[in-house]
Amino acid sequence: MILEIDFNSDEAYYIQLCNQIILGIATERIREGEALPSVRQMADRIGINMHTVNKAYSVLKQEGFVKLDRRRGAVVSLDIDKIRALEEMRRELAVVLARGVCKNVSRQEVHEMVDDLFDRFTGGMDQNS
Amino acid sequence: MILEIDFNSDEAYYIQLCNQIILGIATERIREGEALPSVRQMADRIGINMHTVNKAYSVLKQEGFVKLDRRRGAVVSLDIDKIRALEEMRRELAVVLARGVCKNVSRQEVHEMVDDLFDRFTGGMDQNS
DNA sequence: TATTTGTTACACTTTTGATAGAACAGATAT
DNA sequence: ATATCTGTTCTATCAAAAGTGTAACAAATA
Numbered sequence: 001m002i003l004e005i006d007f008n009s010d011e012a013y014y015i016q017l018c019n020q021i022i023l024g025i026a027t028e029r030i031r032e033g034e035a036l037p038s039v040r041q042m043a044d045r046i047g048i049n050m051h052t053v054n055k056a057y058s059v060l061k062q063e064g065f066v067k068l069d070r071r072r073g074a075v076v077s078l079d080i081d082k083i084r085a086l087e088e089m090r091r092e093l094a095v096v097l098a099r100g101v102c103k104n105v106s107r108q109e110v111h112e113m114v115d116d117l118f119d120r121f122t123g124g125m126d127q128n129s
Numbered sequence: 130m131i132l133e134i135d136f137n138s139d140e141a142y143y144i145q146l147c148n149q150i151i152l153g154i155a156t157e158r159i160r161e162g163e164a165l166p167s168v169r170q171m172a173d174r175i176g177i178n179m180h181t182v183n184k185a186y187s188v189l190k191q192e193g194f195v196k197l198d199r200r201r202g203a204v205v206s207l208d209i210d211k212i213r214a215l216e217e218m219r220r221e222l223a224v225v226l227a228r229g230v231c232k233n234v235s236r237q238e239v240h241e242m243v244d245d246l247f248d249r250f251t252g253g254m255d256q257n258s
Numbered sequence: 259t260a261t262t263t264g265t266t267a268c269a270c271t272t273t274t275g276a277t278a279g280a281a282c283a284g285a286t287a288t
Numbered sequence: 289a290t291a292t293c294t295g296t297t298c299t300a301t302c303a304a305a306a307g308t309g310t311a312a313c314a315a316a317t318a
Contacts, residue, residue: 198263
């Protein structure tokens, strides 16, 4: 699992960390039941403060991606609230697509991009889910 | 054109304003060549400070959605840098889809959502663009 | 001339992001 | 038992971002 913070990005470190972990889960580089490095290990590895990692883990817990276990650390545990997930996705997607539409990105190009990304996530094994 | 700030949102006011204007352009409620209300008018109307509106307009200018004219104000003028737009869309889409995949949102559901949003933007008149 | 435009400058407050050190209870392994 | 690890929680500090307020300026307009 490659985790790297872009210290020049304008995105907050804890947001970058959250997104990369979520991408890791989606691409199955981290699997359900696996534990993330402890806040201190992770902090050392990627070069940021323990409390910043802790904040990222707390957000991931709040959003239902991990559960925090005192003995095992942050364990990937997906809380499936699909209705809520669909609502949030729609809100975010609306803004992303609106930007694209303004820049003449076509419907077909978006569909192709979605397929391409989905292939990366599931490796083509997502006929049902 | 309905513009409203959610004062309870954790999203910055100027980001909310940017997104709503972009949505307005995408849905053609604001058309190319039209001018947005002046920073002072807009500030009065939606109940935030002039400088915050100015910041939003500056960001929209920077991102190529409007041009700022001393006499006419902020005029919708789309600077089409499609390659850049596609790159940014891909980055943002990756995170949005990853979240969805973790929550069992299917490829088909995403495609349907994209179609639905595109219909809202272009009213079904986007076979070519 | 008076008004409106974007623009800029200075000042100020509040919130957020990030870091730091320290301590605690619970769990674990030696 | 001891030492070590876990998340967690304090207090503290610093910098940057977000937002507001007042004021002024040049350019354009009516």
